[in-house]
Amino acid sequence: MEMHGYKMPEDLYYEENHFWVKEEGDLLVMGMDDFAQIMAGEIVYVQLPDEGKRIKAGKKFAKLESGKWLGKVFGPVNGELAAVNEELETNPSLINDDCYGKGWMYKIRPDDKGELANLIHGPEAVENWLLADIEKYAK
C-alpha cells in the first residue's frame, strides 16, 4: 500500500527500526521495509546467524550493511531463530528488489505470538510513524 512514496502493506506488523513482521503458521517471518531499503541503498551483506539463536525483543541479533551504512536488526518479539533466507548470502540485494517477498530475512519461533500487539499495526498507526521518520531522516 503506497504511503507517501513508500510501499507499506497494511496487513503487516512493523518493528520501529523498520522491519516488517507477519505470521506464517507457527512462525513469524521478518524482513526490511521499503522505507529502510530505499534509505540504505544496495544491501551488500546480511548477517545470517545460526538457527536456534535466542531472540530478545528490542535487542540487536544481527547486522547488515549497504555500501555506506551499517544497520542493526532488532528482535521484534522474544523467541528463537527458526530459519534464515540463505539466498541472501550470495544475493543480498534481493532485499532491495523484493523486500516483502523474495527478500525476506528471518523466521522466528515466538515464545508468545501475543507480543505482536506491541508492534506498529494498522493504517493510521503506520502512517503516523512513517511520517515522523520521514521528517527525522530528512535532516
Add this chain to the structure above:
Amino acid sequence: MEAKYDFEKKFREQILQCSRCGFCQAVCPVFGATLRPAYNARGKMLLLKEVMDHKIPLDDALIETLFQCTTCASCAENCPSGVNVPEIIKQVRKDMVHIGSCHPAFKGMDAILKEKTNIYGEEEQESFGRDKNTRAEIVFFVGCVGLYREEESTEATLDLLDRLDVDYTLIDEVCCSGVLEDVGYEINRDLARKNMDRILATGAKTVVTGCPYCSRTFNTKTQYSPLRDKGIRILHVSQFLKDFDFGVTTDKRVTYHDPCDLGRHCGIYEEPRETIRKIAPNFVEMAHHHADSLCCGAGGGVRGAYPKNSIAMARRRLLEAEEIGAEVVLTDCNSCVHNLANAKLRKQKFRIYNTTQFINELMEEAE
C-alpha cells in the same frame, strides 16, 4: 605533445614501458574475481597510454576502472617491465579529482571527513570503558574500521593489552585520513593535527596502531612528520606483540592472511608469523602467501565504492583457506577481518579473527 596531467609528468616512461604482456592478469584480484580485462592493470595502462596519446579524454568514462583498484600492488610485484601500477593509479586519481571526475563514494569520503571524525560519518562510538587521553607510555590508536565496524575485535585487543600489563591509553582519535591520499584527495590536515596534538599530550613515546593503514600513514606521510620529528615511534600491533609470551596454545589448524598494508606495502611478513607460531604449532600457509598473498578486496576504497566485487574478491581468498582445511584464519588488519567475515559462507566452518582477538580468546579460555 605537452604533458597535460601530473600522472604523465611523473610516470610517462613507466606507462610506456608496459609491454602489454598481461602477466598481471595472473595476480590482479579484481580481474580474478570479474574476468573483465578493463579492470586489470594492463587494461588500465592501455587506457592511460591512449590518454597520453590524445586518443581518448581523461573523464568520467574511465572512473569505473581507474577507481576500482585495491592498490594491493600484486601487479607491481610481478610486473617484469617495471611498471608501478598502484602509484600511477593514485596519481591519476588526483588528476581526475582535479578536473572534477571522481567516484561519488570517494568524493563523499572527503566531504564526510571535513565534517565528521571518521570515514563512516558515525556520530556515536562504542565505549570500550578504557581511559582516554591520560598520560601513558603508549598510545593505542584503533582506526576507523576497528572503532565502528569491528568493535568486538577491538575490545578483545584491548583486553589482551590489559592482560599483558601494557601501559597504554586511548585518545579521542579521529580518522588518520590516509585513505584520502590513495583515492585522489589529500590527508585532512585538520584531522592530522588533532591526532598529533592528542598523541603528544599523553607524553607517550610510542604509538601502537590496530590498523596497518594508520601505522603506514603515520610513518610515511609528510603531514605526520611532526610526530616522527619528535622521535615518536610508530608500530603496528603485530610488530609490538612479537616479543611477548602468551603462555597459551591451540592445536587447531591455523593459517594467516597477509594484509596488503602490512605485507607488500611495508614488508612485514615474519613478525605476525612469529607470534602465531608461538600459539599455534599447527600452522599452515595458504596457496598464496607472503608477497604473493591474495588481496582480500577491501583496500583502496573498493569496499566502499564497489562492495559486490570487493566481497567477491574476499570470497576468492577464502577458497584458499577452505582448500587447506584451515579451522582458523588469522590476519592483522580490521579491514581484512571485516571483508573476509562478510564474505564467509555459512557452509565454511572456519573462523576469522585478528591475531590479537584470537590470542585473547585463548587466554580467556585458559582461565
Add this chain to the structure above:
Amino acid sequence: MEARIREMLKQVVGEENYTENLIDMVSFSYDASEHSHRPGCGLWVQTAGQVSEILEMANREGIPVIPRGAGTGLSGMAVPIQGGIVLDLNHMNKILEISIEDRLAVVQPGVVYADLERALAPYGFFFPPDPASGTVSTLGGNVATNAGGLKGAKYGTTRDYVLGLEVVLPDGRIMKTGSRTMKSVSGFDLARLFVGSEGTLGVVTEITLKINPRPTATSAALATFDDLEDAGRAISQIMYSGIIPSALEILGRHTLEAINQNTDLRLPEVDAMLLAETDGYTLEETSYQIEKVIEVFEKNHPKEIKRAETEKEKEALWAARKSAYAVLARIKTNFVLEDVTVPMQRIAELLKGIEAISQKHQIQIATFGHAGDGNLHPQILYDGYDPEEVKRMERASADLFNLAVDLGGTLTGEHGIGLSKAPFMTLEHDPVAMDVMRKVKRMLDPNNILNPGKMALDPVSSG
C-alpha cells in the same frame, strides 16, 4: 553496432555480458603485440550454444567475430582489425574431466594453462608445452596458436597433445572431431587443422588433451660463452650428445643485462649463456644426461660451466628466462618480438646474422630463445615515437624474415602469423600452398567473418 544487432546479441548472452563501454573497447583493441583496433562490441560467452547462435547471426549479417582468450598473443591474432565482435571466452573456464587411466584431460577454452597444471599436479601429471605465458594464457589460445614453450625440443608443442576438439564453425554449426583414444586415423585429422589456425577457421569450445606423467627429477646447468658463434655451434651439436635435453635456452648479452636490472640473480653479462635442463626419474639418470650435454658445451670454448644445485636456483633461472621479453621492454618505448626458427645446424648462422642486421640498421636487437628446437626470439627495441627509428625497425624485421627463410627456416616457430607476419607469408609459402590455405579458409568461412584480415588469408592482402 546497429541497434538491431545489439538487441539480438543481448538476447543471446544477457545484458550483463554485452559491452560497448569505452573501457572494455580499449582493452579488447589490444593483445600483446604492437597492433590495435577498436571492435564494435565485446561479448562474454558461457556455452558453445551461445557461440553457435552468435556465429550463425554474424555469418548472416557479415559481421566479423574475433575469438579472444587471455589476449597475450604476440602477433595480433586477437586484435579486431576490421572491427566487429570480440568474443571473450574467459568465462568458459572449467576443467571438465581429468582421467589418469585414459591419460587425458578435457577442458574449456578459458582454462588458464597454470590452472590445468595445478589441477594435474596432485596426480603427478602435467601438460608439457609450458609456454612462457603459462600463468595467464588460456588453453583455447594455446590451441589457436599451437603454443610451444620451454619444453618444446623434448616434448613437442600443443598440437602433439590435442586428441580432440569441439569447434563452432563460422556458419554456426557445432562440430566434434578427434577422439578420446591415444591414437586414431579415422577420417581426416580435422582437429590438427584447427590447432594453430589462429581463430580463423572456427571457435574452439572444448579441448581433449593428452597429458603426461611428470618426471620427478631434473638436473640443470648453465654455460657462458664469450663468442656467440661458439654458443651457436654448441647448440647445433647437441644431438651428438645422444640426449634430448628437456630444455635448452639461450640468453644473449642485452637480455642478461636486462634480467640483472630486474632481479637479484646477478647473471654474468657475456655474449651468450645457455641454460640446459634434463629430466627423468632419478638424479643419477638426469645427472648422467646433463653431463653428456656439458661434454658438448666443453667442446666449444665455454667461459664457465655451472650446475644449478637447488630447486630454488633452478626455479629462479627459469622464471628469469620466462619474463625476459617483458623485462627487455624497459629499455625502449616499443619493441617487436620475433620468433624465427631454423634447422638446428643453422643456429650459429642465425645468431650471427641477427648481429649483422642489428649493426646494419643501427638498431638494438636482444636475443634469447628456445635454442633446443632452433627457435630464437630476437627482440627489436626501438622508440615508437621516432618515425626514423620505426622505419629502421621495419627494415630490420624484413631482413630477419628473409634471413630465416634463406637458412631454410620459418617465419614463426610458435607465436603465429596474425597481423605481424602476414605480409611475409609468401616469402615462406609458395603460391600453391597459399592457394590451398585460402581455399580451405573460403570453404569453411565463405563470408570471411571469422577473424578476417589475418594470416594473409584475405585474397586482397596477399603480401
